[in-house]
Amino acid sequence: MDWNNMVLIIGEExxxxxxxxxxxxxxxxxxxxxxxGNALGLVLLGKNISPIAQQGFEYGADRIFSADxxxxxxxxxxxxxxxxxxxxxxxxxxxxxxxxSDRGMDLAPRLAFRLETKLVTDCEDIRINKQNGSLTFIKPxxxxxTLGNFRLQDHKPQIVTMREGxxxxxxxxxxxxxxxxxxxxxxxxxxxxxRFIRKEVDKSLVRVNRLKTANxxxxxxxxxxxxxxxxxxxxxxxxLDGAVAASRPVVDSDxxxxxxxxxxxxxxVHPRTYIAVGISGAVQHxxxxxxxxxxxxxxxxESAPIFRMSHYGIVGDCRAVLNGFLDEFRKTAPAPx
Amino acid sequence: xxxxxxCLKLILDPEIPLSLFKIDTVTQKPVPPAGIPPVFxxxxxxxxxxxxxxxxxxDGQCTVTMLCLGENIPKAIIQKALAMGADEAVILDDAAFxxxxxxxxxxxxxxxxxKIGRFDLICTGRQAADWDxxxxxxxxxxxxxxxxxxxxxxxxxxxxxxIVERCVSDGIEILETDLPALATFSSEVGEPRFASxxxxxxxxxxxxxxWNAADINFQSTECPDPVGLTPPPSIDIDxxxxxxxxxxxxxxxxxxxxxTFEEANMPGTGI
Ligand SMILES: Cc1cc2nc3c(=O)[nH]c(=O)nc-3n(C[C@H](O)[C@H](O)[C@H](O)COP(=O)(O)OP(=O)(O)OC[C@H]3O[C@@H](n4cnc5c(N)ncnc54)[C@H](O)[C@@H]3O)c2cc1C
Ligand SMILES: Nc1ncnc2c1ncn2[C@@H]1O[C@H](COP(=O)(O)O)[C@@H](O)[C@H]1O
Numbered sequence: 001m002d003w004n005n006m007v008l009i010i011g012e013e014x015x016x017x018x019x020x021x022x023x024x025x026x027x028x029x030x031x032x033x034x035x036x037g038n039a040l041g042l043v044l045l046g047k048n049i050s051p052i053a054q055q056g057f058e059y060g061a062d063r064i065f066s067a068d069x070x071x072x073x074x075x076x077x078x079x080x081x082x083x084x085x086x087x088x089x090x091x092x093x094x095x096x097x098x099x100x101s102d103r104g105m106d107l108a109p110r111l112a113f114r115l116e117t118k119l120v121t122d123c124e125d126i127r128i129n130k131q132n133g134s135l136t137f138i139k140p141x142x143x144x145x146t147l148g149n150f151r152l153q154d155h156k157p158q159i160v161t162m163r164e165g166x167x168x169x170x171x172x173x174x175x176x177x178x179x180x181x182x183x184x185x186x187x188x189x190x191x192x193x194x195r196f197i198r199k200e201v202d203k204s205l206v207r208v209n210r211l212k213t214a215n216x217x218x219x220x221x222x223x224x225x226x227x228x229x230x231x232x233x234x235x236x237x238x239x240l241d242g243a244v245a246a247s248r249p250v251v252d253s254d255x256x257x258x259x260x261x262x263x264x265x266x267x268x269v270h271p272r273t274y275i276a277v278g279i280s281g282a283v284q285h286x287x288x289x290x291x292x293x294x295x296x297x298x299x300x301x302e303s304a305p306i307f308r309m310s311h312y313g314i315v316g317d318c319r320a321v322l323n324g325f326l327d328e329f330r331k332t333a334p335a336p337x
Numbered sequence: 338x339x340x341x342x343x344c345l346k347l348i349l350d351p352e353i354p355l356s357l358f359k360i361d362t363v364t365q366k367p368v369p370p371a372g373i374p375p376v377f378x379x380x381x382x383x384x385x386x387x388x389x390x391x392x393x394x395x396d397g398q399c400t401v402t403m404l405c406l407g408e409n410i411p412k413a414i415i416q417k418a419l420a421m422g423a424d425e426a427v428i429l430d431d432a433a434f435x436x437x438x439x440x441x442x443x444x445x446x447x448x449x450x451x452k453i454g455r456f457d458l459i460c461t462g463r464q465a466a467d468w469d470x471x472x473x474x475x476x477x478x479x480x481x482x483x484x485x486x487x488x489x490x491x492x493x494x495x496x497x498x499x500i501v502e503r504c505v506s507d508g509i510e511i512l513e514t515d516l517p518a519l520a521t522f523s524s525e526v527g528e529p530r531f532a533s534x535x536x537x538x539x540x541x542x543x544x545x546x547x548w549n550a551a552d553i554n555f556q557s558t559e560c561p562d563p564v565g566l567t568p569p570p571s572i573d574i575d576x577x578x579x580x581x582x583x584x585x586x587x588x589x590x591x592x593x594x595x596x597t598f599e600e601a602n603m604p605g606t607g608i
Contacts, residue, residue, distance in 0.1 A: 074510065078484070102505040106487045109475035118440065118562065121464075121471050140569060141468050142367060143351045145358045148468065149565040193484035194514045197500070202508040240595070248524065258490075258525050259506070264469065265523065267506070273595075284351070290572065296591070297576075305355075313576040314591060316584035324588025332596065 006063070007033040008041040008093035008157070010084070012103060013052045018059065020169060021099030025162060026059040027170035029097055032126060036133040038094060039063055045083060045187070047073035050180060057178040059170040064180045071187040074199065075103050077110055078192040083185035085114050093157045095135070100161035108161045119159035120150045124166045143264070144283035165268045165291055204257045207244060208267070211260070216242035217271040219262060219289065222249040223278020223299060223318055230255045232322045233277055239329050245269060247285050262288030278318045281306030298322070339399040339494055341388045342453060343423070343460045344446055344477070345381040347407050347414065348467040350374075365566050366436065374411065377418060380462030382529040384522040387492055388460045389422045389530065395494065400424045402453065406445055408435040412545065420532030420540035427453060431550040433557050439468075441557070443476020448553040450481060458499060459519040463488050474521045484514040490525035 007029045011022040018026075026042065033040040042061040044053045046068065053066040065087065071079055088096070088111075096111070098104035100122045112119040124147075125138040134153050137160055141148040152158040202208055211217060218240070220233040230250065237244045246256040248263065262269055264287040274292035279285060281297070281304060289295070290309065297310040298318045307313045314321055349369055357370045369375065377385075385403070392399040403418060403426040410428045419426055429449050437445065450456065459481075464471035471487075478485040490509065491502040499518045503510045504525050532540070550556070579594065581587035 102488070105471055109472045110479070112472070113443075113476050113479035119472065122469060139469075141566070142349070142358065143466065143469075144569060145355055146360060146367070146566045147569050149567060151563050154562070194486055194512050197511040197513050199505075199510050200508050205507055208507060252524065252528060258504070259508075265463070282352075283355075295574075298591075307576045307578075309572050309574060310576045311574055312591075312594070313578045314584075314587045315578065316587050320584030321588035321591070324583075324585030325592045326588075327585070328589035328592035329596075332592070 004092045005036070005038045005094035006041045006091060007036075007038055007095045007097065008043060008088070008091070009061075010096060010098045010104070010107070011042050011044045011056065012099060012101060013044065013046055013049060016052060018052060018055050019099065019101075021101055021162075021164045023059050023169040024164070024167045025097045025099060026056065026061060028126060028162065028167045030060040030170060032095065032128060032135070033062070035128045035130060036094075041065065041091070041093065043084070043087070043183070045069075045072040045080060045183075053180045054177070057176045058172045058174055060173070060176075061178075064178065065183050066180050067183040067185050067187060069187050071190075074196050076192040076194060076196060077106055078194060079187050079190045080107055081110055081114055082190040083183070083187050084111065087183055087185065088115060088157065096157045096159045098159070098161045100163050104161045108159055112159050115157065115159075117155045117157055117159060118152050119161070120152065121161045122163050123160050124163050126160065140283075140287065144287050163268065165270055202257065202259045204259055207257075208259045210243035211245060211262070211267055211269050214241070214243035215271055216240050216273045216275070217245050217262075217269050217289070217292070218242050218275040218277060219245040219247060219279055220250050220256065220277055221247040221279030221285075223280075224250070224255075225278070225319075227255050229278070229319055232319060232326075235326060236275075236322055239326070242275075243269075243271075245289075247279050247282075264288065276306055276310070277322070279306055280304050281309055339391070339395055339458070340402070340456045341391060341399065341458045341460060342402045342404050342450060342456050343381070343385045343388045344404050344462075344473075345385060345418065346378045346462070346465045346467075347375040347405060347410060348378045348465055350376045351379070351466040360566050365564060367566075374414065377414070378462050378465040378467070380464060380466065380523060382418075383524055383526040384460040384462050385418065385421060385423065386529040387489070387520075387522045387526050388458075391458075391492060391494060392422065402427060404446065404449055404453070405429070406434050406437070406442060406449065408432055415545055416540045416543070417532065417537070419543045419545075420536040421530055422532075422536070423543075425544045425546070427546045427548065429548050429553060431555075433550040433555060438562070439470050439472035440476060443473045443480060445553060445555050446473065447477050447480035448555060449548065450477070452548065452553055457516045457518075458492070458494070459483065459517075460492075461519070461521045463521045463523045471521075474519060478519045481519075483517055483519045485519035485521070486512050486514065487521045488523045489520045490523060492520055
């Protein structure tokens with residue numbers, strides 16, 4: 001195993017575990033590391049991060065580096081950069097992977113300029129040439145109308161951010177353990193030019209979190225026409241124990257909070273069923289829900305593109321359809337208790 | 338006087354239907370369809386809107402300069418954006434600027450900004466809606482050694498400080514930095530304003546400065562990395578339409594369908 005040409009993941013935590021996106025990267029990183037004969041490294045900076053860092057071994061990391069300090073929380077780019085850059089220069093990884101998360105999309109391009117290298121953002125896949133180990137990064141471009149195939153072979157390290165949910169999480173091998181290496185940085189003496197004042201947690205955080213766990217997500221589009229139309233969608237969601245999402249025009253009109261937007265620049269959902277109500281099926285929207293098990297579309301225009309991506313379709317006025325749905329569901333719903 | 342520079346990129350209209358989207362197989366670049374003019378990347382217009390709100394709040398004490406890099410930038414499109422309220426535009430226009438990669442773009446924009454001279458705030462979009470890179474902003478900040486905040490929905494200036502609301506997946510972070518600084522903006526800013534007819538007329542008199550590659554000492558040295566474009570996996574699913582004599586009836590049938598899923602506890606269904 002080549003330590004010098006490591007595949008290095010800059011990981012993230014969520015609550016007291018490695019984030020889902022980080023576990024996805026460990027899976028992808030392992031595949032690349034194995035195929036190119038290199039080691040898989042994971043670096044984590046955070047407050048009380050050490051116990052979480054250890055989990056990385058379970059998910060396939062060969063080497064784990066961590067720096068545990070309150071200065072890393074909340075995330076400030078300057079502190080992360082000044083801590084990571086010298087370490088990266090010492091270890092010389094060939095490839096750095098980050099999730100395309102709030103933090104990753106902020107950190108990765110800055111890191112690339114600091115290290116005088118190049119990057120590809122928001123990738124969906126990485127292909128490995130088994131002969132020479134070269135990598136091709138696949139990313140939807142032009143709003144998903146085509147796929148870009150990027151190569152960065154003359155640059156070291158190559159940096160990539162990966163779209164969340166693009167690959168499966170690494171399987172866990174409980175009991176796989178190792179020694180977490182402590183980084184030289186404490187982050188303490190770094191002056192952050194951008195200062196954190198406070199955070200305002202979204203008022204609809206419960207609904208945002210439901211998007212990740214619900215088996216059914218129902219998305220409201222411009223075709224719902226009004227806040228009353230949104231209410232109807234919310235009623236259906238409640239009956240089905242589902243989560244409510246929105247397309248961009250709906251959040252732009254303030255009918256639902258921005259945090260419920262799904263799509264290219266919104267949340268990515270992959271429920272078992274996604275019901276798209278009054279949504280045309282623009283690629284930028286579908287980027288957030290195409291991984292759903294089944295897609296059901298309700299749209300008044302039979303030629304709407306959404307029907308080409310849906311398993312079930314209803315051509316009709318969404319309000320009438322949803323009213324019929326609610327009547328039937330309430331009629332046949334089992335008595336509570 | 339607060340001086341704001343907004344970077345705006347002209348791109349192939351991202352809302353054109355798939356049927357109009359064609360790729361030149363030789364150059365591996367999209368071919369702009371005839372008769373469809375380029376548009377400013379939507380997030381860049383959000384950045385312009387955020388800058389114009391700062392101008393409104395600091396009435397008479399703030400100027401906004403638009404900065405665009407490209408080849409053959411149409412004056413009419415620049416004037417239309419100027420009519421929203423910016424004071425002037427600087428366009429970096431040269432055949433050498435056609436389709437630069439993000440690293441050269443950042444290099445040129447930083448050079449353009451240096452030539453403009455004094456500024457307090459650079460505003461950019463979170464990402465240009467062509468390649469959705471989100472890279473150039475970091476390059477500008479790096480070359481000009483500026484503190485920066487990405488994905489903002491709001492910015493305010495008070496006592497030579499910039500206060501920014503940054504969008505994160507579970508809320509917003511309020512961050513502060515000294516000026517000069519750079520911020521990138523997202524659709525959460527809200528819709529860009531419309532220009533009145535009167536403003537359109539007035540915009541024809543606003544100054545547009547044009548610089549070429551030599552003016553900013555740009556020599557193309559970098560050989561861009563190879564990129565190929567391939568069609569996305571086709572997702573032509575055979576849609577099963579639920580029929581009925583009325584829309585209500587179709588809704589009832591959908592409820593029944595979802596219920597049979599539930600009863601059969603069929604894998605792959607929602608409930
Ligand atoms: C860079 C970029 C990023 C973007 N990111 C996102 C993103 O993250 N998420 C996102 O959602 N969008 C995004 N967009 C916008 C996207 O391109 C589309 O404009 C948007 O998704 C359209 O939303 P919609 O389907 O609700 O509205 P529309 O496209 O206007 O569709 C409304 C649909 O409702 C139907 N309808 C009308 N009346 C009725 C009725 N009574 N009953 C039933 N159906 C009816 C119509 O037939 C139509 O199909 C982005 C765009 C760009 C350029
Ligand atoms: N050619 C350009 N002219 C002006 N601004 C640009 C140009 N290219 C990129 N930008 C700015 O940089 C941001 C990020 O671009 P990108 O890295 O290409 O996604 C854009 O939203 C613009 O604000």
